[in-house]
Amino acid sequence: MSIKEQFNINRDISFYKKKFWRYYFYLMGGIFATFLFASWGLLGSMPSFEELENPNSNLATEIISSDGVVIGKFYNENRTAIKYKDLPKNLVNALIATEDERFYEHSGIDGRRTLGAVIKVGTDGGASTLTQQLAKQLFHGEGSHFILFRMIQKVKEWIIAVRLERQYTKDEIIAMYFNVYDFNNYAIGIRSAAKTYFGKEPKELTTDESAILVGMFKNSALYNPVRNPQGVKNRRNVVLAQMAKANIISQNEKERLQKLPIKLKFELQTHKSGIATYFREYLREFMKQWVKDNKKPDGSDYDIYRDGLKIYTTIDSRMQTYAEEAVQMHLKNLQEEFNTEQSKNENAPFIKLTEAETEKLMMKARKNSERWRILKENGKSDSEILASFNKKTKMSVFTWDGERDTVMTPNDSIRYYKSFLQTGMMAMEPQSGHVKAWVGGINYKHFQYDHVAQGARQVGSTFKPFVYATAIEQLNMSPCDSIIDSPFTIPKGRHNVTETWTPSNSNGEYRGMVTLKKALALSINTVSAKLIDKVGPDAVIELTKKLGVNSDIPSQPSIALGAVEITVQDMVAAYSTFANQGVYVKPQVIDRIEDKNGVLLYKPVTEQHDVLNKDIAYAVIKLLEGVTESGSGARLRTEGGGHGYNRVTGYPYAFRNPIAGKTGTTQNQSDGWFVGMVPNLAAGVWVGNEDRSAHFKGITYGQGATAALPIWAIFMKKCYGDETLEVSREPFERPANLQIKVDCYQAVRDTTSTDENENVPVEEEQNTDEFEI
Structure with a gap:
């Protein structure tokens, strides 16, 4: 190889080396610049130091029971x-x-x-x-x-x-x-x-x-x-x-x-599944107001769907589960009886409605439906929308055995859903006001109306203890005082009565002289009427308001028989006042709220006030104990079996501990009630259809003792079966130096007496003091 050729080769090598290193530095420089520009955010946003410290992870708010179980969440992302x-x-x-x-x-x-x-x-x-x-x-x-x-x-x-x-x-x-x-x-x-x-x-x-x-x-x-x-x-x-x-x-x-x-x-894990669904929706509405009244330190609003709050509630997940199981066990059986009865009704589930009345009710349901709302938003005319209610449609419907796919017209589906018996149930501690269980209905996905806080229904005879409490306070009466059960009339003009009012007893019988304890146990209408006539409706209304009832109550003597609409929540709180020695405590569902880091944001203050002195409250408790000893609540003491025993009316409850309670049944069996208490737990149950025109024809299944009391009893049996709950079996606390006579001698069993048409044995109490009205 000549020198010139060697020189040319060396020159080419040198050229390619320079070219290689130039591209190499370009490449490295480009990579360095890419990383540098990226870190500066020039190639798209990059997280700041603060974002790295607190990455936005869109945390769900947890709803936590009093026993530490997460019973639900509010979230955009779960x-x-x-x-x-x-x-x-x-x-x-x-x-x-x-x-x-x-x-x-x-x-x-x-x-x-x-x-x-x-x-x-x-x-x-x-x-x-x-x-x-x-x-x-x-x-x-x-x-x-x-x-x-x-x-x-x-x-x-x-x-x-x-x-x-x-x-x-x-x-x-x-x-x-x-x-x-x-x-x-x-x-x-x-x-x-x-x-x-x-x-x-x-x-x-x-x-x-x-x-x-x-x-x-x-x-x-x-x-x-x-x-x-x-x-x-x-x-x-x-x-x-x-x-x-x-x-x-x-x-x-x-x-x-x-x-x-x-x-x-x-x-x-959706908003419509899990336990306490109705309660969680009630809580959501509470939190909407809470975030308006409580701001973050920087003045911005809390977001219950993203901020990872922890809401510690008073609900006990065990009691909540037992309450829901009790509803499932009883209403599934009761519904079968209702369906059997309605199978012979051409206008099922409505009773004694004219064609015009039925159509008015159906039209109201159509216009309140989601179908109507959506079609209206899409510009459909009323006639087009009404026509769609007659077209068969594929749908998934509720049954007590789970959802079922079927084909029916929307009109048929309205009747189908109105045929279901509904319920509202709440349990709370009388002393603290802590709500332990809340069942607003039978299935939140299909029936979203809350019958605990939203739905006020006529309470029937469960209102009578308020009348008796007023009489004991104002007339210095005792449960052992006697009163005459006889026909009675309040004339026109007295107590705002517009027409002469003559109430009758449910079975048409009059028993003569009876004690107050027996009168309440048998739910004798004439006695309640005489008592409210003596004290006046306004005095009863005043006491009822002090007991936390928020409903508008007419100043009429007929309220003595329960012609008043009250929510389950208010009824349970009012009865709890008697168990809490006369001190009303407002129901409380939240223990505290914390942020995602455990910082306390909210701790509610218990609202309470004195309503009755201890002696009067205890006297009412003794009256209510009489209901479960010898009145309509006596089936709580039964072993099961016997005459009339079946899966609906004959559960072997066999309670032996003191229980204070009262059943209630309204006209035509549209509403069945039972509110019952032991010293540290009060629970109330309402059962009925969405519409008052849908109901049992007779009192066998429609009365409170059959429709509502079994749910309370099953719930309490389950609570007693769970020793960790420590539900009381002890007697209610007796005030020291009690000044009201409450121990009435029981001597004679009256097997023919009935309460609200219920065939249950009752005890005849010997009259010790007479008080005639």
Whole structure:
């Protein structure tokens, strides 16, 4: 080779070296500039230091029972944060073994994974570390699928991952990773996922359950346990194999777990599912007002769907469950009796309505329906909308055995739903006002009207104790005083009576001289009328208002028989006053509210005031005990069986402890009531149809003792069966130096007496003091 040729070769080499290094520096400079510009936010928004410190994870507000159970949530995304210490070890190990086995060795970016990402030109391919995946989910989502934008996204991922590693510990990063992932079916975050798919807290997950949830990180839509059980099983087994490969579990353990079937306890965590649905909706309305009255330190509003508040309620999840089970057990059977009776009614479920009256009621229901609202918004005329109610439509309807798919006209569906017996039930502690159970209806998804706080219904004879309490206070009477049960008339003009009023007893009988205790036990109408005539309706109304009843009550003597509409909530609170020695305590549903960091935001102050002195309150309790000893509530003492025994009326309750209570039945059996108390728990139950024109024809099933009392009894049997609840079996506290005579000698059993037409035995009490009106 000549010198000239060698020179040319050297010159070319030098040229290409310079060119290589120039491009190399251009490349490095470009990469450096890309990272620099990305960190400055010039290539798209980047999280600030404050955002890294407090990433916006859209936390659900939790509703927590008094016994520490999460009974519901308010959320846009069903996500509840969980700390690393609450994650089971097998869950963490499964994640690391499957998604990032070198997690504890890198600082957010894994060189090997990075090289793989470069080779695969912008596709994930399992390349991202857990920290990078967290960065993607927290701050910039999936982004574009174009290669250039995907590369920019990867750069941003790296930068955020490094910042996360500097800002948080490894354990905190794992906890955040579990908290932000969307597991489908409204389950965002591991806590929601564990609850939705297995009905558990994360710390209770078994190894195979942990493997199922970790397997979903690959693609939760594809590996959905509900829709793709075989694919989920295959993916779970891959996770278990990775755990065995990492020596987290043994080969034998892997093989054993891989053979297990997929067992779910699936329940969607929605606003309309779970327990205490009616209560949670009531609470939502309360919180809407609360956020208006309570601001954040910076003056902005709290968001109950995003701020992760914790609402600690007074509801006891055990009592709530028992209350809902009691409703299910009794009303399912009672509904069958109602349906059997209605099968012979051509205008079912309405009774004694004319064609015009029926159509008026149906039209009101149509116009209140969602169908009417939607069609009206779409510009349909009234005639077009009415025509649609006669067209058969596919729909899913409520039954006591679960939802059923069927085809019927919307008009038929209106009648179908109006045929269902409804209920309202509430239980509370008389001393604290803490509401322990709240059942507003039979199924919130299909019947959203709350019969505890919204629905005021006629209370019938459950109003009579207010009349008796007024008489004891103003006339210095006692439960043992006697009064004549005889025909009685209040003339026109007295007590605002517009027409002469002559109340009659339910069975048309008059018993002569009876004690007040017997009169209330038998719910004798003439005695209640005589008492209110003596004290005046206004005095009774005044006392009732002091007992917390918010309803408008007409100043008429007829209120003595219960021609008053009152909510279950107000009735239970009023009766509780007697059990609390005459002190009214307003029902309270919230213990406290905290923010997501546990800072106290709200602690309600108990509202209470004196209504009656202890002696009078105790005297009313003794009157109400008479109802369950020898009146319409005496079936609480039965062993079961005997004449007339059936699944609706003959439960073997066999209570032996003191119980104060009162049944109530309104005209035509449209409303059945029972309010019952033991010293530390009061509960009230109403049963009836949505429309008062739909009801049982007779009193056998329509009376309060049959319709409502069994729900109370089943609930209390379940509460007594749970010793952890410590529901009282003891007598009500007797005031020291009691000045009112309450111990009435019981001597003669009157087996022919009835209360509200109920065939139950009653005790004849010997008259000790006479008080004639």
